Amino acid sequence: MPPNPRDEVEIGRTTPAKGVVLSSEMPLILFCTICADQRGSWVARREVMELLHDIWSNEATAWLVGPYVLMPDHLHFLCVPKDLRQGIDIEKWTAFWKQRFSRRIGQPEWRWQRGIFHHRLRNDAQLQEKLEYMQENPVVKNLADKSNSWPWRGEVHDLHMAMNSFHQPSPSKQR
Structure with missing residues (x-):
C-alpha cells in the first residue's frame, strides 16, 4: 500500500523558538x-555600527553584547x-533596541525584520565554532580578502x- 501524503509530517519549524530556557547546568x-x-x-x-554600539552600551543594557559582525543585510552577535x-x-530586549535604533537613525527605510534568531551555546566547541563563523563570514561571502580587514565588527x-x-564545573556538580 503506497504511503498517504497526508500522513507525512514536516519536521522543523518556520519561525524561531521564543524564549530561552534558564539552567544552572x-x-x-x-x-x-x-x-x-x-x-x-x-x-x-559606520553610522549603523556606531549607533548600535551606543545603544547596546548605554540604553539596551539588560543583555550584554560581546563580539559582533555587521554584514550588508544582517548582523551576528x-x-x-x-x-x-x-x-x-x-x-x-531585541524589540527595545530595534525601536531605539529606528528612532535615532533617521532612515525610515532602514528597518529590521521582526524577531530574532538565537541559539544557546552549550559548550566550548559551539562557542569557538560561532566565533570563527562570525570572523570568517565576510571572507566566505567575498566581502573581504582577510577576516581582520572587514571594518564592520x-x-x-x-x-x-x-x-x-x-570550563568551570556548575554549582550543582561541585557538591
Whole structure:
C-alpha cells in the first residue's frame, strides 16, 4: 500500500523558538542573528555600527553584547544577560533596541525584520565554532580578502568571564 501524503509530517519549524530556557547546568551565552527587513543592504555602515554600539552600551543594557559582525543585510552577535534575576527576555530586549535604533537613525527605510534568531551555546566547541563563523563570514561571502580587514565588527562588552564558564564545573556538580 503506497504511503498517504497526508500522513507525512514536516519536521522543523518556520519561525524561531521564543524564549530561552534558564539552567544552572550551563552558562547562558546566545549566538544571535538579526536581518534587515526585506534583506536590505544597509547594515554594514559606520553610522549603523556606531549607533548600535551606543545603544547596546548605554540604553539596551539588560543583555550584554560581546563580539559582533555587521554584514550588508544582517548582523551576528554573542550576548549574555546582565542579571538573570531581572528576567528580561531576549525578544523584548531585541524589540527595545530595534525601536531605539529606528528612532535615532533617521532612515525610515532602514528597518529590521521582526524577531530574532538565537541559539544557546552549550559548550566550548559551539562557542569557538560561532566565533570563527562570525570572523570568517565576510571572507566566505567575498566581502573581504582577510577576516581582520572587514571594518564592520566590534565588541561592546568583554564576555570572557561568561565564555570561560564553560570550563568551570556548575554549582550543582561541585557538591
